[in-house]
Amino acid sequence: MSTVSPETLEPAIRLRGVSVGYGSHVILKDLTLDIRQGEIIFIGGGSGAGKTTLLSNLTTLNRPIAGEIWIGGIDVASAAEDALQSVRRQFGVMYQLGALFNSMTVLENVMLPMEEFTNLPREAREEVARAKLGLVDLASAAAKMPSELSGGMQKRAAIARALALDAPIIFLDEPSAGLDPMTSADLDSLIQTLNETLGVTFVIISHELASIFAIAHRFAMIDGKRGGLVEVGDPRVMRDSSSDPLVRKFLNRQGVAIHSAPAPH
Amino acid sequence: MTETATAQISITDEAGVLCVRPMGRIDAAALTSHWDASAARVRTSATQSMSVDLSGVTQLDGAGLGLILGLEYLATARGCVVRRQGVTEAHARLLEMASRGQDRTLRAVNQGFLEHIGDATMSIVAYVKELVRFRGELMLALLAAIRNPRQLRWGDTMREMAVVGAHAVPVVALLGFLIGGIIAFQTMAPFAKYGAQLQVADVVGVSILRELGPLITAILVAGRSGAAFAATIGTMKVGQEVDALRTFGIAPMRFLVLPRFVACVCMTPLLAVFADLMGIAGGSVIMMSEGFSFRQYLNEVQVAVDASSFLQGLVKAGVFGALIAVIGCQRGLATAKEDGARAVGDQTTKAVVSSIVMIVIADAIMGVFFYTIGI
Ligand SMILES: Nc1ncnc2c1ncn2[C@@H]1O[C@H](COP(=O)(O)OP(=O)(O)OP(=O)(O)O)[C@@H](O)[C@H]1O
Ligand SMILES: [Mg+2]
Numbered sequence: 001m002s003t004v005s006p007e008t009l010e011p012a013i014r015l016r017g018v019s020v021g022y023g024s025h026v027i028l029k030d031l032t033l034d035i036r037q038g039e040i041i042f043i044g045g046g047s048g049a050g051k052t053t054l055l056s057n058l059t060t061l062n063r064p065i066a067g068e069i070w071i072g073g074i075d076v077a078s079a080a081e082d083a084l085q086s087v088r089r090q091f092g093v094m095y096q097l098g099a100l101f102n103s104m105t106v107l108e109n110v111m112l113p114m115e116e117f118t119n120l121p122r123e124a125r126e127e128v129a130r131a132k133l134g135l136v137d138l139a140s141a142a143a144k145m146p147s148e149l150s151g152g153m154q155k156r157a158a159i160a161r162a163l164a165l166d167a168p169i170i171f172l173d174e175p176s177a178g179l180d181p182m183t184s185a186d187l188d189s190l191i192q193t194l195n196e197t198l199g200v201t202f203v204i205i206s207h208e209l210a211s212i213f214a215i216a217h218r219f220a221m222i223d224g225k226r227g228g229l230v231e232v233g234d235p236r237v238m239r240d241s242s243s244d245p246l247v248r249k250f251l252n253r254q255g256v257a258i259h260s261a262p263a264p265h
Numbered sequence: 266m267t268e269t270a271t272a273q274i275s276i277t278d279e280a281g282v283l284c285v286r287p288m289g290r291i292d293a294a295a296l297t298s299h300w301d302a303s304a305a306r307v308r309t310s311a312t313q314s315m316s317v318d319l320s321g322v323t324q325l326d327g328a329g330l331g332l333i334l335g336l337e338y339l340a341t342a343r344g345c346v347v348r349r350q351g352v353t354e355a356h357a358r359l360l361e362m363a364s365r366g367q368d369r370t371l372r373a374v375n376q377g378f379l380e381h382i383g384d385a386t387m388s389i390v391a392y393v394k395e396l397v398r399f400r401g402e403l404m405l406a407l408l409a410a411i412r413n414p415r416q417l418r419w420g421d422t423m424r425e426m427a428v429v430g431a432h433a434v435p436v437v438a439l440l441g442f443l444i445g446g447i448i449a450f451q452t453m454a455p456f457a458k459y460g461a462q463l464q465v466a467d468v469v470g471v472s473i474l475r476e477l478g479p480l481i482t483a484i485l486v487a488g489r490s491g492a493a494f495a496a497t498i499g500t501m502k503v504g505q506e507v508d509a510l511r512t513f514g515i516a517p518m519r520f521l522v523l524p525r526f527v528a529c530v531c532m533t534p535l536l537a538v539f540a541d542l543m544g545i546a547g548g549s550v551i552m553m554s555e556g557f558s559f560r561q562y563l564n565e566v567q568v569a570v571d572a573s574s575f576l577q578g579l580v581k582a583g584v585f586g587a588l589i590a591v592i593g594c595q596r597g598l599a600t601a602k603e604d605g606a607r608a609v610g611d612q613t614t615k616a617v618v619s620s621i622v623m624i625v626i627a628d629a630i631m632g633v634f635f636y637t638i639g640i
Pocket of ligand 2: 052096
């Protein structure tokens with residue numbers, strides 16, 4: 001991108017007074033946040049705080065109860081269904097439970113979005129899918145069925161599928177849950193490389209402090225009890241000098257930090 | 266989109282070296298327009314070495330990685346030596362990551378899959394054997410529950426009874442009524458030739474009580490509940506809920522199968538009674554339209570059928586209910602976790618089809634049996 005058009009300065013996702021929940025039951029309210037283009041932002045919070053719920057609203061599965069969510073010039077909170085379809089092309093998602101298609105091989109799972117959304121010749125689709133599996137170090141499992149993979153492998157296959165369309169925004173819900181520290185570090189480096197070389201925006205739900213301190217540009221803390229966004233900012237600064245006790249506690253947990261020795265076997 | 270339009274892939278033969286030079290933004294759009302030609306060129310070239318020069322690449326995304334690695338693979342596959350040059354550090358890192366563990370012999374469509382289905386499809390003999398084994402195991406669970414009624418999960422059983430029985434009443438009643446009416450209607454004309462209109466009541470009574478009442482009830486229960494058993498238990502199997510039960514030390518036979526079995530064996534005869542009554546009622550409508558009184562019709566039915574016909578029907582219905590529960594649950598538990606959602610559908614279909622086949626076979630056998638012992 002040689003020329004910087006004004007649009008590239010637009011946030012990738014703009015949240016304005018967003019409330020999310022189920023039915024009339026509000027779980028998070030009045031979220032206002034700009035997710036910048038080309039940033040890696042981590043979202044953290046306790047279990048049940050509403051992270052997955054927020055993600056389902058950002059990825060157009062559910063509509064927010066109130067507020068606006070702007071992605072690519074469209075307010076997905078109020079847009080018509082066919083407008084949403086074009087928004088969906090702009091992101092890749094890995095849901096918390098992986099959600100691979102059980103009746104297809106791993107390679108077919110990664111090829112499927114390309115089949116639906118591109119005109120690539122089959123052979124080319126297959127090559128691209130193989131490369132994506134290579135990125136998550138799963139090329140050797142290409143011909144396996146999802147049920148033949150371990151939990152962590154399923155997770156990586158789902159990440160490969162989220163990357164399938166080379167979308168400019170990637171959402172990952174707990175990508176490193178179930179991964180060993182080495183694979184998790186490998187995934188961090190993949191995220192960082194894709195972010196640096198291609199400017200991919202990453203929105204990552206995770207409590208993995210090692211990942212947060214290694215690659216996050218910003219960290220957003222949500223709290224279920226208060227039902228909203230507590231603080232957004234540089235995770236290191238927040239760790240050392242946040243005024244919010246919950247944020248400090250979250251980011252200083254039992255010194256798990258980056259340098260901790262691997263657990264004994 | 267202007268950058269993508271400038272993406273180029275030049276492939277030239279320079280002194281026996283095939284030089285591949287992608288330029289610009291190499292992404293899905295570039296791949297779409299250039300893959301076929303580039304791949305054909307690399308495949309058909311006779312050069313012994315290939316050089317991939319990435320110095321002109323401004324951006325390389327995941328699709329671009331696929332393009333580079335794919336072309337390199339096509340070259341190496343025909344014995345060509347491949348060298349890369351002009352690779353930035355970031356691109357090198359991506360290319361290295363993406364090429365990990367690649368093995369093109371691994372096919373997208375698992376070729377073992379059809380054989381897999383072949384293996385999973387049991388022969389009839391094996392299936393009947395499996396059913397017998399399954400019934401044996403179920404009988405043990407049943408005996409244990411009779412000795413110690415707390416073994417049966419009463420709450421689940423009651424819930425299943427409501428679903429299998431009460432919820433099926435309207436449709437069973439409707440079908441019974443119509444079938445009774447249809448039989449009366451269709452036999453009326455031939456019987457009228459002999460002036461035996463009143464004997465139509467005999468036909469309705471015997472055929473409904475002995476055969477059709479239990480049979481249509483069983484077919485409905487197979488379609489409603491047998492299918493539901495297979496689908497519910499199959500989904501639990503796929504979601505590893507059944508494994509979880511086992512690890513808690515809870516036998517799926519007692520926890521999942523027994524309540525459904527008890528519910529089915531109890532409710533199918535009760536539904537059959539409904540079908541019987543409604544069938545008789547359906548016949549009465551036709552008879553009354555022929556000028557007979559309801560009393561006359563009922564008297565005639567009572568002459569034709571005795572308690573044993575009625576009981577025969579109920580015994581049959583009980584056996585049918587047992588078959589439906591056993592087959593539905595067995596199919597559910599036989600769902601292969603590996604085959605996922607599709608397997609649940611397959612097993613559900615099979616459960617309904619095998620139930621209906623088994624019901625009709627059992628009906629024939631019981632018909633002969635009751636005849637020989639002279640009931
Ligand atoms: N489909 C649903 N209907 C109603 N409430 C739901 C639904 N899904 C989740 N919830 C509730 O919403 C709240 C937030 O759930 P959510 O899944 O967003 O949490 P989370 O932050 O992702 O937690 P975790 O870290 O455990 O994944 C919880 O209280 C949960 O009970
Ligand atoms: Mg969650």
